[in-house]
Amino acid sequence: MAMSKKHELNLQTAEKFARIALSHVEREYPHKPGFVFGSPDDVRSPRETHPVFFGSYDWHSCVHGYWMLARLLNRFADLASAPEILGLFERRLTTDAVAGEVALFERSGSRGFERPYGWGWLLKLAAELEVMKDRGFAETLRPLSRLIAGRFESFLPLATYPVRVGTHFNTAFAIRLAADYGEAVNDAAFVDLLRATALRWYGKDRDCPAWGEPSGDDFLSSTLAEAECVRRLLPAEAFVDWFSRFLPMLAEGQPATLFSPASVSDPSDGKIAHLDGLNLSRAWCFRSLASALSMDDGRRAVLQAAADRHLTASLPHVAGDYMGEHWLASFAVLALEA
Template structure:
């Protein structure tokens, strides 16, 4: 399994349709302002993105379905996906989602991971609607504009990048947001590229102190993929300085798939996602390096082994089932 075809797409669509409307179990974290400010049922707070265990996973579940529908218009599940979008992207439901974000104490809700997946979803819907009419993107715009504005205000205040391997990772957020901004918001795109340079341009000799025990992103590989997009023709030189010993297999821990001890533990199950996200980053980074680059075979072999390791566990437990398919498609397709 090394590419996305209609049979795999159909399996992933069925899997995702099975959880984007599954309300429980559900996890959510936000600040309550007072005794009366208590969370309601997920579907009351989020009439669109209430499934898939948490808000951000439901958002990127929608992205996954939009991507599969765009890539494979003849998908057997196409009618079910279109019906979901027709029922979800309505003015009243988007207004309710927006109202949740605008309540006091919600300024940091889903920042930055969920924010940037929402922007990515919007960009995917825009491409999908070039093929078929739906009006979904237009309905989602008020929420998307709110989030884009929040991101533009937040980034200049983030003086240092967050280099974790989980939801707060800055490189991942900038990368997803850049896909949206390059199409719809030139001032945000300029800010994202400027911030990427500010945060990462001078990074050299990455030591590869990863993985963390609950990571689903590789801080090093994620940074490299962002800089591929931010630097363009300057990227290959930057990358050789960033990982100068890769041809010799160092740092070794960046090239070896990780193991998972307990897939029923949601945080430990993150490591299956790390294997898939590393494969995604490695394959995309490789595409930007010259044919003469000495570590091409090393990166390719690592990407293949990571992809195989992650793809084998999509449905072992709901703690992975509700989100891993998204990262499999990233590994196959890129952004």
């Protein structure tokens, strides 16, 4: 089964998504803070607190809004919004502004700020900036990206157990994104740490039942995020062996709970809108996992068909209400490019 043509990223869709992100990455309010106030001095506006990533409702959504813009800029040379994207980067990705972001992470009490979801996305953004024609933006962001990489290096050896949830605390999703950064900057030791952690956490997993998926708050599949993390970090042959043990009934579409898109009853509700993200992130995983299987492997068609169903269900909800609009397009780009 070939990938559906209607679910490919093209210039028209890229421009639509870029316009969505440009409309909110500098939108200061509404804003949801994600850190602990240590003193009255910490009570400042989002723009003062986060000199770069103050928009998009919360810090991590703003970060992956910037990632999407960088990705679309790299992907489409004739993107109409390219001058606006470059203008945004020149305006916001400055040495002083990045220093302000670093200062937030260095506050007392900020050890766990955005761990691990925002950490993963920040490194994903850094990886994309590394492959731009002008690598000056990557250089400007480097104090923050190196700090975040260091946070991973300090945290992962202490993390005895993975976090297997469908929300921001999922560890598989974060280290999957971080792997792209490690390769982009040729940091073999960092990638080795991510690989060793993935094997320690997930290497012995077998016959995943996925019985708790989806919950009403999920925007990630803990099952599929784990599989995609292992795919990204293991050699191809080793991954296929692991995957066959992890989801042994995949060819029969089992466990069935993974293969039917989540129903999104109210996209304007912030938590219910998470389920659109679940459908899109599942589609990303389905497509990526399918790419690791041979063309004559029957599981490949099962995964590709599931990806199409999930994309059909939630691509129409990327725009229309701010509770989804401030973040869903990034997940759509992940899925459409997988």
